[in-house]
Amino acid sequence: MNDSSMEPTTSIxxxxxxxxSGRWIVPGLGLFQGLMVAGRNMFESYYKKERMxxxxxxxxxxxxxxxxxxxxxxxxxxxxxxxxxxxxxxICENECPPKCIYIVLDRDENGKSLKRPKVFDIxxxxxxxxxxxxxxxxxxxxxxxxxxxLSNDDRFSGLLLGxxxxxxxxxxxxxxxxxxxxxxxxxxxxxxxxxxAAQAAKEAKAKADKEAxxxxxxxxxxxxxxxxxxx
Amino acid sequence: xxxxxxxxxxxxxxxxxxxxxxxxxxxxxxxxxxxxLIALLYLAIGAYFIGLVQFMxxxxxxxxxxxxxxLITRPGDEAEEISRRPSSLLTGLICxxxxxxVLFISLIRANPxxxxxxxxxxxxxxxxxxxxxxxxAPVVITVGVLLTAVLIGAALFAxxxxxxxxxxxxxxxxxxPP
Amino acid sequence: MTPLATxxxxxxxxxxLGLLAVLTRRxxxxxxxxxxxxxxAANINFIAFWRYGPPDPDLTGPxxxxxxxxxxxxxxxxxxxxxxxxxxxxRSTDLNRxxxxxx
Amino acid sequence: xxxxxxxxASFPPVTxxxxxxxxxxxxxxxxxxxxxxxxxxxxxxxxxxxxxxxxVFLSAFALLSLVERKTLARIQNRLGPNRAGxxxxxxxxxxxxxxxxxxxxxxxxxxxxxxLAAPVLIVVPPILALGVIPYGCEWTxxxxxxxxxxxxxxxxxxxxxxFMAGWASGSKFPMLGAMRAISQMVSYELPxxxxxxxxxxxxxxxxxxxxxxxxxxYHLGFIPAWNLFTPWGLSAGIIFYIASIAEANRCPxxxxxxxxxxxxxxxxxxxxFKYALxxxxxxxxxxxxxxxxxxxxxxxxxxxLPGLGFVPSWIWFFxxxxxxxxxxxxxxxxxxxxxxxxxxxxxxxxxxxMALVTIPAxxxxxxxRANGHGLFAWLVTVPLLVFPWIVLTIVYNRCLAPAxxxxxFAE
Numbered sequence: 055m056n057d058s059s060m061e062p063t064t065s066i067x068x069x070x071x072x073x074x075s076g077r078w079i080v081p082g083l084g085l086f087q088g089l090m091v092a093g094r095n096m097f098e099s100y101y102k103k104e105r106m107x108x109x110x111x112x113x114x115x116x117x118x119x120x121x122x123x124x125x126x127x128x129x130x131x132x133x134x135x136x137x138x139x140x141x142x143x144x145i146c147e148n149e150c151p152p153k154c155i156y157i158v159l160d161r162d163e164n165g166k167s168l169k170r171p172k173v174f175d176i177x178x179x180x181x182x183x184x185x186x187x188x189x190x191x192x193x194x195x196x197x198x199x200x201x202x203x204l205s206n207d208d209r210f211s212g213l214l215l216g217x218x219x220x221x222x223x224x225x226x227x228x229x230x231x232x233x234x235x236x237x238x239x240x241x242x243x244x245x246x247x248x249x250x251a252a253q254a255a256k257e258a259k260a261k262a263d264k265e266a267x268x269x270x271x272x273x274x275x276x277x278x279x280x281x282x283x284x285x
Numbered sequence: 286x287x288x289x290x291x292x293x294x295x296x297x298x299x300x301x302x303x304x305x306x307x308x309x310x311x312x313x314x315x316x317x318x319x320x321x322l323i324a325l326l327y328l329a330i331g332a333y334f335i336g337l338v339q340f341m342x343x344x345x346x347x348x349x350x351x352x353x354x355x356l357i358t359r360p361g362d363e364a365e366e367i368s369r370r371p372s373s374l375l376t377g378l379i380c381x382x383x384x385x386x387v388l389f390i391s392l393i394r395a396n397p398x399x400x401x402x403x404x405x406x407x408x409x410x411x412x413x414x415x416x417x418x419x420x421x422a423p424v425v426i427t428v429g430v431l432l433t434a435v436l437i438g439a440a441l442f443a444x445x446x447x448x449x450x451x452x453x454x455x456x457x458x459x460x461x462p463p
Numbered sequence: 464m465t466p467l468a469t470x471x472x473x474x475x476x477x478x479x480l481g482l483l484a485v486l487t488r489r490x491x492x493x494x495x496x497x498x499x500x501x502x503x504a505a506n507i508n509f510i511a512f513w514r515y516g517p518p519d520p521d522l523t524g525p526x527x528x529x530x531x532x533x534x535x536x537x538x539x540x541x542x543x544x545x546x547x548x549x550x551x552x553x554r555s556t557d558l559n560r561x562x563x564x565x566x
Numbered sequence: 567x568x569x570x571x572x573x574x575a576s577f578p579p580v581t582x583x584x585x586x587x588x589x590x591x592x593x594x595x596x597x598x599x600x601x602x603x604x605x606x607x608x609x610x611x612x613x614x615x616x617x618x619x620x621x622v623f624l625s626a627f628a629l630l631s632l633v634e635r636k637t638l639a640r641i642q643n644r645l646g647p648n649r650a651g652x653x654x655x656x657x658x659x660x661x662x663x664x665x666x667x668x669x670x671x672x673x674x675x676x677x678x679x680x681x682l683a684a685p686v687l688i689v690v691p692p693i694l695a696l697g698v699i700p701y702g703c704e705w706t707x708x709x710x711x712x713x714x715x716x717x718x719x720x721x722x723x724x725x726x727x728x729f730m731a732g733w734a735s736g737s738k739f740p741m742l743g744a745m746r747a748i749s750q751m752v753s754y755e756l757p758x759x760x761x762x763x764x765x766x767x768x769x770x771x772x773x774x775x776x777x778x779x780x781x782x783x784y785h786l787g788f789i790p791a792w793n794l795f796t797p798w799g800l801s802a803g804i805i806f807y808i809a810s811i812a813e814a815n816r817c818p819x820x821x822x823x824x825x826x827x828x829x830x831x832x833x834x835x836x837x838x839f840k841y842a843l844x845x846x847x848x849x850x851x852x853x854x855x856x857x858x859x860x861x862x863x864x865x866x867x868x869x870x871l872p873g874l875g876f877v878p879s880w881i882w883f884f885x886x887x888x889x890x891x892x893x894x895x896x897x898x899x900x901x902x903x904x905x906x907x908x909x910x911x912x913x914x915x916x917x918x919x920m921a922l923v924t925i926p927a928x929x930x931x932x933x934x935r936a937n938g939h940g941l942f943a944w945l946v947t948v949p950l951l952v953f954p955w956i957v958l959t960i961v962y963n964r965c966l967a968p969a970x971x972x973x974x975f976a977e
Binding site: 286291301303330377381416422441 | 496529540
């Protein structure tokens with residue numbers, strides 16, 4: 055029933071004949087060996103614990119690799135609101151390829167920027183987990199998360215993560231990816247120390263300036279007094 | 286008698302469908318139905334062996350073969366078939382009606398005898414076997430040879446004998462695109 | 464109407480339907496459908512006469528039907544093989560297109 | 567005046583042996599007791615018999631669907647379903663509820679009548695075929711004289727149903743799957759029937775209870791006189807076994823529904839309960855063909871060792887059925903799916919010639935045994951069967967071994 059015109063243009067290369075070792079090739083031996091392997095698998099699965107490699111998921115969980123990257127989260131130090139590292143600079147919002155980040159800057163009553171986000175939303179139904187936001191953030195604020203149980207029965211608001219669900223502590227980050235987090239912490243600490251040193255230096259300089267000014271003023275006064283006396 | 290009166294119209298309806306349906310696959314499936322109903326008819330009037338053989342060979346082999354070749358040949362659109370129907374139907378009826386008339390007239394004139402026995406004549410498997418391999422043994426052997434020849438011949442035909450088969454269609458003014 | 468007459472009527476109508484199919488159809492495979500119907504009509508006759516006719520210890524009717532079924536299967540196989548062969552050449556099973564030898 | 571039935575039908579004694587007949591006897595007794603007409607009693611008995619068979623095998627289907635998943639899981643070092651109930655015992659129930667409540671989708675291009683008829687039609691032949699198998703020495707639901715022929719005749723209906731499913735879906739994967747399924751079924755039906763011919767020749771009957779009855783007794787006091795323990799019977803039994811795997815569309819011959827190639831074959835466009843019906847038909851067909859194999863070659867309900875006659879015979883049948891089905895599962899867990907050309911070539915170049923050889927072997931065996939040349943029968947039939955087997959093996963290894971294919975367009 056095969057139509058010769060429909061025959062695929064194939065060339066069949068026969069496999070090279072197996073080496074003749076002088077033994078009788080028993081027909082069906084390979085099939086039998088296969089059956090034995092399957093049978094051993096089956097019986098050993100009942101008493102050899104190391105054979106069973108599957109994990110009973112809701113009860114057991116596989117540890118997450120530090121390289122696992124999922125949707126982004128926002129990092130904060132100590133306090134979830136005051137300690138939020140994000141300054142609402144909108145770099146991530148601009149860089150995001152699918153435009154899934156939405157940021158509103160928080161301002162006080164005079165319209166002055168408070169350098170923190172009022173609204174920070176990520177729509178994870180749009181997010182494509184590229185990690186660009188985490189790379190471009192200059193404030194060490196946004197990182198990729200490891201959480202994967204995000205399924206939801208509300209596909210609009212359930213998948214729109216706000217600040218409350220996005221902000222996670224620095225300790226969480228440390229737990230998730232210790233290497234990256236400790237590096238970041240060390241850098242931030244160094245930065246802070248540098249800043250403190252700079253502050254101290256600035257203060258010292260200011261103090262010195264002040265002292266110098268006071269000194270100059272005193273000298274000037276003394277000079278005027280002397281002038282006045284001489285006059 | 287009752288099964289006969291129920292089955293006969295059903296057989297005729299199914300056969301009519303097989304003759305009339307424009308879509309070839311429907312016709313072939315209705316043929317399968319007709320053949321299955323005829324097998325049931327045989328079973329109903331007591332020819333069990335023949336009924337089962339009819340079912341096995343006709344429904345299981347012939348109808349499947351026909352359906353399968355319909356699939357392979359991909360028959361054309363039924364619209365063309367319907368458009369040509371009136372003329373071909375006229376020709377067909379001109380030839381068929383006289384045949385039917387002759388059959389009916391001879392049926393009426395023959396005056397078939399009344400049934401002698403209401404019970405089915407006995408036809409056990411043993412009887413079949415004995416008759417098949419004593420009286421009819423030459424026929425069985427002939428049929429066996431014939432079927433072997435058919436098997437080989439059909440296989441060769443369907444594969445395409447070397448040299449005859451080619452994918453190019455005949456040079457014909459009306460050759461269809463493949 | 465006796466059972467025999469019923470069966471004979473059925474078989475004549477079935478035969479005519481088969482003939483009609485053979486004469487009206489253009490698709491070679493569907494012509495084969497008609498031929499199968501005609502063969503079955505003949506088989507019904509044999510069985511009818513065996514069942515309702517005079518007693519037949521030799522089982523001639525069923526025997527004939529048995530061989531007829533075997534031959535019909537062979538005929539269908541060869542017929543369809545030929546149709547496939549034709550289809551391979553002409554890309555059609557329409558018998559009206561097989562007019563290469565048309566004068 | 568109300569005429570009460572003069573004689574109430576006596577209720578046959580309930581033993582372990584005729585336990586499966588209990589529903590039938592009960593219905594007949596109750597109907598006779600309330601004075602129903604004779605045809606009603608008869609019809610009630612038929613309905614009860616059919617109900618017993620269908621009930622037994624539908625529960626076996628539910629059980630098998632769980633056992634199959636558990637066994638396959640264990641072969642693959644997994645646990646398998648273990649959530650629904652204790653050891654997942656309610657998994658079939660959960661599956662059933664899921665299937666029943668799913669939406670029934672009929673494609674726009676489908677022919678709804680044929681699309682609907684196919685799953686219904688595919689369940690019918692296995693149920694019909696299950697009716698003629700002798701399950702116990704007192705329990706053959708329908709003891710037909712032509713039982714074996716009936717079995718094979720009903721089996722042919724499956725092909726039509728598969729074709730209807732494939733064609734009526736109006737989609738290309740079902741069509742391809744149906745073409746594969748039909749060509750596979752037609753090809754493997756030949757060795758199936760031919761390997762059963764030897765049994766018919768030896769028994770001299772097409773009646774399945776007769777075939778089982780002929781296999782009673784023991785050689786040398788402990789080897790059961792089953793057809794499998796004869797040279798031709800072993801050969802025919804192996805062929806029947808392989809062909810039955812193909813006929814039941816089981817792995818490694820489950821090409822019609824090869825997921826990796828043609829989605830789900832002829833079942834692609836089905837969903838919900840219709841899909842479940844396809845599965846039901848497949849599993850019932852598996853039971854039927856395995857039951858027939860047991861009847862033909864494994865002695866049906868005969869006990870495997872003498873002295874075990876106190877166990878009811880139908881328990882032996884179902885034990886053998888369980889063993890055969892487990893072997894199917896084992897094979898499914900082991901072998902990869904074959905390719906369609908390998909499948910067809912194997913059927914026509916290996917199975918059918920080997921099946922044909924068993925017929926003269928069975929004939930010579932019967933003839934020589936009938937004339938009292940038992941040893942001579944062994945000496946003639948064993949070489950008659952082994953020689954073609956060796957020749958075919960060599961031919962198959964030399965010329966027809968699996969080859970690497972190089973597709974010229976794919977470079």
